[in-house]
Amino acid sequence: MPQFEFDGVRIAYLDEGQGDPILLIHGFASNKQVNWIYPGWVDLLxxxxxxxxxxxxxxHGESQKFYDPAAYGAPVMAEDARHLLDHLEIEQVDVMGYSMGARISAFLTLNHPGRVRRAVFGGLGYGMVSGVGDPEPIAAALEADRLQDVSDRTGRAFRAFSDQTGSDRRALAACMRSSRQKISEADVARIERPVLVAVGTRDDIAGSPQKLADLMPHAEVLDIPGRDHMVAVGDKVYKQGVLAFLNNVDA
Structure with a gap:
């Protein structure tokens, strides 16, 4: 996969297809393959x-790893995405993020509104504003010697996922301790681009998608029936809803 470097930071990416560009930003402990290639998103788009x-x-993935929480944070990673757009000479793009990627997408849209045409916030509802729980149990789970030593349910799920993806758990723990900055209701309300908020109906992490969408002037909700946070990303209802949203020329 191609890579580029800026300010001493090495970022990996993929770039496939032709036509209107869309930028995909994966969730915590995932990567471009797991979040977007394996579930069929890249081929579909x-x-x-x-x-x-x-x-x-x-x-994450093939990008550079850091072990200081100060090196992370959604606004910092939004700037990584902006630098990638600059590197590829893409002036304006649709953007879809999942979970942590949705938060990064929101910061990208807020801080560089001219670069984003429309956005999909997947796997994150009002938790974007309220937060989605204490990061420390997840960070501790990532640092534990063994999965069997982890008792926290959410921490155990993310630890198992990070093991499955072969992730650098120490880097993820640093990221977890700083990556989920809240965004105020007032700032969310400044997002004037068309937005689709897509969340599984059994997602107990994301928070209310409707409550988040209600803050924005041009946002709509896509419920992903019967899906929780970890599996909603590959759901056919999610895919069909995103295609309909992206192909709505009036949006």
Missing amino acids: VKDGRRVVAIDNRG
């Missing part, structure tokens, strides 16, 4: 006539 760009966030 390329076949829909789009240029698909997917980033490995710092600390």
Whole structure:
């Protein structure tokens, strides 16, 4: 996969297809392959006539790893995404983020509104504003010697996921301790681009998608029936809803 470097930070990405560009930003402990290639998103969007760009966030996948929480944070990673757009000479893009990637996408949209045409916030509802729980049990689970030593349910799920993806758990722990900055209701209300908030109906992490969408002037909700946080990303209802949203020329 291609990589580029800026300010001493090495970022990996993929760039496939032709047409209107869309930037995909994965969730915590995931990467571009797990979040977007394996569930079929890249193939789907390329076949829909789009240029698909997917980033490995710092600390994840093939991108550079850091072990200081100060090196992370959603606003910092939003700037990584912006630098990637600059590197590829893409002026404006649709953007879809999942979970932590949705938070990064929101910061990208807020801080560089001219670069984003429309956005999909997957796997994150009002938790974008209220927060989605204490990061410390997840960070501790990532640092534990063995999965069997982890008792916290959410921490155990993320630890098992990080083991499955072969992630650098120390880098993820640093990321977890700083990556989930809240965004105020007033700032969310400044997002004037069309937004689709897509959340599984059994997702107990994301928070209310409707409550988040209600804050924005041009946002709508896509419920992903019967899906929890970890499996909603590959759901066919999610895919069909995103294609309909992206192909709505009036949005």
